[in-house]
Amino acid sequence: xxxxxxxxxxxxxxxxxxxxxxxxxxxxxxxxxxxxxxxxxxxxxxxxxxxxxxxxxxxxxxxxxxxxxxxxxxxxxxxxxxxxxxxxxxxxxxxxxxxxxxxxxxxxxxxxxxxxxxxxxxxxxxxxxxxxxxxxxxxxxxxxxxxxxxxxxxxxxxxxxxxxxxxxxxxxxxxxxxxxxxxxxxxxxxxxxxxxxxxxxxxxxxxxxxxxxxxxxxxxxxxxxxxxxxxxxxxxxxxxxxxxxxxxxxxxxxxxxxxxxxxxxxxxxxxxxxxxxxxxxxxxxxxxxxxxxxxxxxxxxxxxxxxxxxxxxxxxxxxxxxxxxxxxxxxxxxxxxxxxxxxxxxxxxxxxxxxxxxxxxxxxx
Amino acid sequence: xxxxxxxxxxxxxxxxxxxxxxxxxxxxxxxxxxxxxxxxxxxxxxxxxxxxxxxxxxxxxxxxxxxxxxxxxxxxxxxxxxxxxxxxxxxxxxxxxxxxxxxxxxxxxxxxxxxxxxxxxxxxxxxxxxxxxxxxxxxxxxxxxxxxxxxxxxxxxxxxxxxxxxxxxxxxxxxxxxxxxxxxxxxxxxxxxxxxxxxxxxxxxxxxxxxxxxxxxxxxxxxxxxxxxxxxxxxxxxxxxxxxxxxxxxxxxxxxxxxxxxxxxxxxxxxxxxxxxxxxxxxxxxxxxxxxxxxxxxxxxxxxxxxxxxxxxxxxxxxxxxxxxxxxxxxxxxxxxxxxxxxxxxxxxxxxxxxxxxxxxxxxxxxxxxxxxxxxxxxxxxxxxxxxxxxxxxxxxxxxxxxxxxxxxxxxxxxxxxxxxxxxxxxxxxxxxxxxxxxxxxxxxxxxxxxxxxxxxxxxxxxxxxxxxxxxxxxxxxxxxxxxxxxxxxxxxxxxxxxxxxxxxxxxxxxxxxxxxxxxxxxxxxxxxxxxxxxxxxxxxxxxxxxxxxxxxxxxxxxxxxxxxxxxxxxxxxxxxxxxxxxxxxxxxxxxxxxxxxxxxxxxxxxxxxxxxxxxxxxxxxxxx
Numbered sequence: 001x002x003x004x005x006x007x008x009x010x011x012x013x014x015x016x017x018x019x020x021x022x023x024x025x026x027x028x029x030x031x032x033x034x035x036x037x038x039x040x041x042x043x044x045x046x047x048x049x050x051x052x053x054x055x056x057x058x059x060x061x062x063x064x065x066x067x068x069x070x071x072x073x074x075x076x077x078x079x080x081x082x083x084x085x086x087x088x089x090x091x092x093x094x095x096x097x098x099x100x101x102x103x104x105x106x107x108x109x110x111x112x113x114x115x116x117x118x119x120x121x122x123x124x125x126x127x128x129x130x131x132x133x134x135x136x137x138x139x140x141x142x143x144x145x146x147x148x149x150x151x152x153x154x155x156x157x158x159x160x161x162x163x164x165x166x167x168x169x170x171x172x173x174x175x176x177x178x179x180x181x182x183x184x185x186x187x188x189x190x191x192x193x194x195x196x197x198x199x200x201x202x203x204x205x206x207x208x209x210x211x212x213x214x215x216x217x218x219x220x221x222x223x224x225x226x227x228x229x230x231x232x233x234x235x236x237x238x239x240x241x242x243x244x245x246x247x248x249x250x251x252x253x254x255x256x257x258x259x260x261x262x263x264x265x266x267x268x269x270x271x272x273x274x275x276x277x278x279x280x281x282x283x284x285x286x287x288x289x290x291x292x293x294x295x296x297x298x299x300x301x302x303x304x305x306x307x308x309x310x311x312x313x314x315x316x317x318x319x320x321x322x323x324x325x326x327x328x329x330x331x332x333x334x335x336x337x338x339x340x341x342x343x344x345x346x347x348x349x350x351x352x353x354x355x356x357x358x359x360x361x362x363x364x365x
Numbered sequence: 366x367x368x369x370x371x372x373x374x375x376x377x378x379x380x381x382x383x384x385x386x387x388x389x390x391x392x393x394x395x396x397x398x399x400x401x402x403x404x405x406x407x408x409x410x411x412x413x414x415x416x417x418x419x420x421x422x423x424x425x426x427x428x429x430x431x432x433x434x435x436x437x438x439x440x441x442x443x444x445x446x447x448x449x450x451x452x453x454x455x456x457x458x459x460x461x462x463x464x465x466x467x468x469x470x471x472x473x474x475x476x477x478x479x480x481x482x483x484x485x486x487x488x489x490x491x492x493x494x495x496x497x498x499x500x501x502x503x504x505x506x507x508x509x510x511x512x513x514x515x516x517x518x519x520x521x522x523x524x525x526x527x528x529x530x531x532x533x534x535x536x537x538x539x540x541x542x543x544x545x546x547x548x549x550x551x552x553x554x555x556x557x558x559x560x561x562x563x564x565x566x567x568x569x570x571x572x573x574x575x576x577x578x579x580x581x582x583x584x585x586x587x588x589x590x591x592x593x594x595x596x597x598x599x600x601x602x603x604x605x606x607x608x609x610x611x612x613x614x615x616x617x618x619x620x621x622x623x624x625x626x627x628x629x630x631x632x633x634x635x636x637x638x639x640x641x642x643x644x645x646x647x648x649x650x651x652x653x654x655x656x657x658x659x660x661x662x663x664x665x666x667x668x669x670x671x672x673x674x675x676x677x678x679x680x681x682x683x684x685x686x687x688x689x690x691x692x693x694x695x696x697x698x699x700x701x702x703x704x705x706x707x708x709x710x711x712x713x714x715x716x717x718x719x720x721x722x723x724x725x726x727x728x729x730x731x732x733x734x735x736x737x738x739x740x741x742x743x744x745x746x747x748x749x750x751x752x753x754x755x756x757x758x759x760x761x762x763x764x765x766x767x768x769x770x771x772x773x774x775x776x777x778x779x780x781x782x783x784x785x786x787x788x789x790x791x792x793x794x795x796x797x798x799x800x801x802x803x804x805x806x807x808x809x810x811x812x813x814x815x816x817x818x819x820x821x822x823x824x825x826x827x828x829x830x831x832x833x834x835x836x837x838x839x840x841x842x843x844x845x846x847x848x849x850x851x852x853x854x855x856x857x858x859x860x861x862x863x864x865x866x867x868x869x870x871x872x873x874x875x876x877x878x879x880x881x882x883x884x885x886x887x888x889x890x891x892x893x894x895x896x897x898x899x900x901x902x903x904x905x906x907x908x909x910x911x912x913x914x915x916x917x918x919x920x921x922x923x924x925x926x927x928x929x930x931x932x933x934x935x936x937x938x939x940x941x942x943x944x945x946x947x948x949x950x951x952x953x954x955x956x957x958x959x960x961x962x963x964x965x966x967x968x969x970x971x972x973x974x975x976x977x978x979x980x981x982x983x984x985x986x987x988x989x990x
């Protein structure tokens with residue numbers, strides 16, 4: 001991942017110039033970029049992650065929607081250029097509020113402005129960090145024998161051991177985990193366990209799982225933020241640690257795993273920086289629900305739709321996911337990680353995880 | 366009539382009053398909430414019938430006063446023709462006394478039962494008598510009565526009767542003390558009065574509620590409504606028992622005389638035919654006709670052709686009353702659209718003539734995501750209860766409103782949208798689902814007529830919505846060329862630091878039309894309209910524009926505007942005033958002449974049948990294309 005490229009400003013001005021040139025030559029301005037939906041993600045064989053394919057969308061100023069889109073992107077470019085000039089950063093939310101002043105370029109919702117920021121990344125092949133934009137959601141937390149150095153506000157690198165120097169909450173992952181902000185010094189562990197829910201993370205911490213099983217625990221906080229996924233990627237690449245993902249057993253958890261392992265659809269333009277293709281799923285499966293006779297909830301309509309959508313999602317097109325998704329649809333049930341507490345507080349650390357970690361590779365890859 | 370009795374199955378006779386006391390729900394007095402409403406309704410229906418019959422503009426006062434926690438005094442005063450003092454005991458103190466009971470005529474009240482039931486209800490619940498004051502047209506004085514009902518004998522007890530000085534020339538006051546519960550909302554006295562005011566725009570109504578709040582519904586039509594004409598009973602609309610009673614009371618001496626004289630649409634020739642088919646001696650005394658013979662008469666009517674009942678026995682509200690009534694009551698919601706009222710022609714069910722009128726109000730402050738509001742009327746009387754059982758609801762649910770631009774789940778049931786539907790069913794014998802006349806029975810013929818009327822009204826909404834959608838699209842396109850693209854140009858040069866470039870050729874690529882864009886603002890009690898005509902094509906344009914305000918008129922100015930040699934990228938602005946309230950103005954309709962339709966946006970080609978006198982338009986002189 002690039003540090004702040006001096007070219008960022010240049011690239012953005014170029015984009016504005018392409019609009020300007022169209023007008024100058026009497027052409028209706030257009031912006032062309034890859035289509036960012038599920039039907040346009042393809043497996044990148046070089047990195048084994050899913051990225052955007054060839055299909056493009058064109059936003060033309062011939063239509064109101066397209067003209068508004070182009071205008072909004074110009075306002076955003078202008079705003080980013082000002083931040084670069086003034087060495088400022090802003091959160092995506094701040095930018096959304098600032099856009100209130102952008103006449104016909106203001107956004108209706110923050111979702112819209114967030115997506116526009118991602119679109120700019122896709123169009124310019126730059127990163128959000130280059131634009132000096134950051135999410136307000138901070139990354140989640142880490143506990144385990146990992147030593148890092150994080151640059152503090154004074155600009156000095158400060159060394160932190162994620163087992164000894166942190167409280168029970170763990171080390172808080174900052175929004176920027178790139179090399180120039182965070183250095184991974186060393187680790188003494190056999191694997192990383194990424195956990196969906198806070199309740200389960202706390203349970204494993206209390207049970208001393210990290211020490212007993214020589215592991216680094218990462219709390220994903222639901223759908224993981226970019227920085228969390230980036231850190232997992234770096235731990236995997238730089239420390240050669242295998243990544244295991246431990247989630248609830250429902251369609252949304254499957255998507256959490258997919259975004260860690262294969263890349264998320266929204267960020268498919270940077271999948272190679274974020275996704276860990278070798279990550280393994282050890283979350284609750286339909287088979288677990290049956291084998292352990294876990295307490296369950298009935299699938300909602302939304303759950304069922306999500307599972308149906310996953311059957312058509314290219315990222316889930318393998319035998320393991322196909323059979324698990326179909327089995328879940330058939331039993332019409334889902335279960336949470338914490339349902340394992342049915343057999344006592346230690347069951348998850350004494351039996352479930354050891355079994356899963358030593359068992360055959362579920363994914364059959 | 367006076368001693369009419371119901372007979373119950375054990376064979377023991379009881380008076381109607383006694384019967385009512387035991388079965389008050391049948392007449393609608395079944396809950397304390399409904400009781401007060403019923404008293405107001407029965408009195409007011411009678412007042413309005415009397416005013417209509419005597420061509421008087423109704424002046425009504427209604428007051429509900431709390432006497433004790435659950436005891437109220439309900440007073441209804443009218444300026445009707447008044448009642449002969451000798452009739453008072455029968456009108457107010459005897460059930461089933463009613464001048465209308467045997468007449469074949471459309472009216473609000475039907476059974477001559479309502480107001481006595483109200484007096485009786487008050488008497489049963491409080492033990493107190495009713496007060497009546499009435500002054501007949503032409504009488505010197507009014508008379509005050511205190512009256513109760515002798516339940517066993519079904520007759521009035523006059524407790525007091527005395528002449529009184531009254532400043533009103535004619536009219537009637539009835540005041541009843543009754544136990545009840547005063548409520549507000551969908552099924553309340555206030556709602557009843559409001560809906561009554563809607564269909565009686567020639568009524569002035571003052572209402573005082575138990576908290577002393579005064580509501581005034583003003584008169585907006587200065588003419589009495591057309592009264593219905595009584596006709597002789599139409600033979601196909603009668604039950605055999607009714608024919609027997611008529612035969613007994615007939616003044617005719619022969620069967621042929623009875624048939625041709627006492628019924629409408631039966632000539633002497635037809636009467637002889639009927640007797641032949643029914644096997645009745647034409648000279649037989651009417652009083653000796655048997656029930657079996659009546660049944661033969663009925664079946665012989667199917668064999669000989671008789672004309673349908675005449676339409677002028679019906680009393681519709683009419684277009685003006687519906688239009689002005691709806692505006693008077695619902696304008697506070699600032700509706701965007703009132704449909705032209707739909708009037709169906711007369712149909713019959715079982716030989717009873719009836720018809721349907723429908724009005725429709727759309728948009729404004731009405732909520733988008735709630736079921737449409739339905740205001741139901743039968744013979745000019747609002748129906749507040751039992752909407753689910755009513756023919757109006759059935760008809761409404763069977764129309765596929767989705768094809769008219771409203772939301773409706775699966776294309777059936779009550780649609781959702783910012784709309785009020787006004788449905789009036791009127792006829793000589795509107796069938797009800799129960800004695801308390803709360804819902805119109807869903808007879809197939811009636812339901813079909815309501816459906817047909819609703820569909821006509823719905824088409825006008827669809828037309829309105831289409832027009833609005835078109836306007837919206839045009840104004841969006843205008844925004845694209847007038848605002849968005851210029852702003853894109855400005856931004857792209859400020860970011861790149863380059864000079865702005867002319868964008869006309871891009872604009873004509875995007876639009877390539879002449880745009881008419883209208884805005885208006887309140888001004889001098891009317892509105893000031895600003896029409897900007899902008900040429901986004903690549904050639905100079907000349908043409909004429911004719912403005913046609915859908916409501917209101919253009920003030921002191923012709924409605925034609927001439928555009929001459931308007932150069933590309935330039936605009937011309939016209940201003941004019943319309944005498945109309947800004948909040949209700951839907952926008953002007955524009956027509957054009959002298960330019961190819963593909964090059965103009967925001968106006969329609971001038972129709973060939975354009976009313977020349979109205980618009981003061983001269984012959985087309987040139988064609989610039």
